[in-house]
Amino acid sequence: MNEELFLSKVKEHEGIINKILYLYVDTQEDKKDMYQEIVLQAWKSMSRFRGDSKFSTWLYRVGLNTVMTFNRKESRLQKQPLEDTFDIEQPSSEMSDRSLKLMQAVRLLNDIDKSIITLHLEDYNNDEIAEMIGITKNNVAVRIHRVKEELKRKLQANG
Missing domain, CATH: 1.10.1740.10 (RNA polymerase sigma factor, region 2, helix turn helix motif)
Known part of the structure; x- marks a missing residue:
């Protein structure tokens, strides 16, 4: 190329x-x-x-x-507390408050989980995510489920 x-x-x-x-x-x-x-x-x-x-x-x-x-x-x-995470530039001024809080919570995840959930939110399927990250499709599905639960807890705890 x-x-x-x-x-x-x-x-x-x-x-x-x-x-x-x-x-x-x-x-x-x-x-x-x-x-x-x-x-x-x-x-x-x-x-x-x-x-x-x-x-x-x-x-x-x-x-x-x-x-x-x-x-x-x-x-x-x-790792920083959720409310202190965002002195950095935001990816889009059009981001809703809810989306912003979700992205803040995602930034607090470990590297692999952060990557997996970001790809999932971008509508990549589990096969594609597994290929990108280098883990099995089943591991991707389990991690997505666990990360969603963790994000729910974080978001509920922070209003």
Whole structure:
């Protein structure tokens, strides 16, 4: 794949990258840096994209792995109380208060559960989620159920 085609595919699916950044990266400066790092890592590993999955699935996996590696190395992922989580820029000014609270609660989940529920909310099916995350379809279903219960508890506890 040539550079122009690659960049157009990344642009077409940049919403996936932005969701990852929103959930895993706190500052706007780090988001810009991490966006570039994800694109760079995707370009470097493009030769390993066999086309067995959709480009968006592959890009999500590259993006998620890049961010998680960054967070592990830098120990930047900190858990904060729900009400203190959002000094960072919101993904959309059109987000309802309820959606905002849900996203705040999702940010407090562990990395795998955060990824799974985000993909589920984006209407990916369990097979696709399993492929992206690297776990079984049954494990995805169990985790989705548990995460929904945990989110309900968090949202009810915080009004």
